[in-house]
Amino acid sequence: MLNVSGLKVSYGGVLAVSKVDIEVAKGQIVALVGGNGNGKSTTLRAVAGLNQADQGDIVFEGQSLKGLPAHERVGLGLSLVPEGRRLFPRLTVQRNLELGAYTRRDKHEVAETLDRVYGWFPILKERRTQLAGTMSGGEQQMLAIGRGLMARPRLLMLDEPSWGIAPKFVTKVLDTIQHINEQGVSILLVEQNLHKALAIAHHGYVIQTGRIVMQGSGRELLESEDIKKAYLGL
Template structure:
């Protein structure tokens, strides 16, 4: 086993032979991947390759056609999405999906929709705002009036309000000014340092691989390559053939 990798058997998340269709369209043909406790793992690939569909299937927002998804050793592929959230599995969706006409504060509160303990929710709110202090100043502002980067921070903070142990992020650098992308990646690393395992989807491959320990490359719905992020970045053939670098 290479350094930095985790035994698949003991991994927090294990996806085995996943297949997902939209009607007749095969969006994910065969995805096998795992994420160990405490890891940051990247899933990279071009537009339309099946990245979002994979994350949505893990979150329970798309049905699987075939395959299994195990979280903490238990099969969850038939568990409803909101229950997966209570198990500790959270998705920050592509395009952020905020409520633009609600305040920052209200968007954050909605992230805690599966929780009931007000004291604990308030504690999560404090932690989320500590991670992104800019949101603290904007609590009463409507989400839709903020910049792309600030909205992405809000989307991540909202995802954290579910108190996940496993967080999936779908293209967090999308629509974000370059100078804020680094800020967002730093925040993802800070979340990870607090013990949250991360599955990160990005088209910004170099950035994703700079914070991930391992990565999977997906092409037309199939994992075609996996390895240590540093090995993928060091391999010129891999960079040309798969990563568009």
């Protein structure tokens, strides 16, 4: 479904990603994990079209995305839930969700998607008239994911969904991500919480200083002695 090859991205001449090759097969959850400042978010933003790639190619369902602006990538079926959620705090929950469907032309089916999102996140239906900025961090993360799903993506990209939320919500959010995947949505997940991310991933990549240094199934990476020593403190 997604093939990223030889990706190189820099900010103002400073190299952030030097060589990234990753693939996401249809129906998979793929985790891109590693410490802060190693290029995880930069890679995701390059796929979404928010960061310009210096080199390499990004191919989605057989189509190169070179030169394609971000909103057109959304129209192809790529949706990014950004780090920090980036909600509209003074708008209601429902209005935030509706804005997630702004690129869609099938407006008559948006209500159907909204009902599906409310089914995945019942708390959002209960709070649909509440201002987004008054919700807890965990509830806001659910809203951000719901907004991403309103574009009806075939590949949903999630940037640090466990960031800044209470532990009880982390498990709930990751369980919901699994459920969404079971409904046919492929997932590319960026996470600092390596253990929890790899526990739900079909395949995983470890990125370090802008390069992929290890890959394998989620289980293989969790059982790797190198991973245990470097990232899990074991």
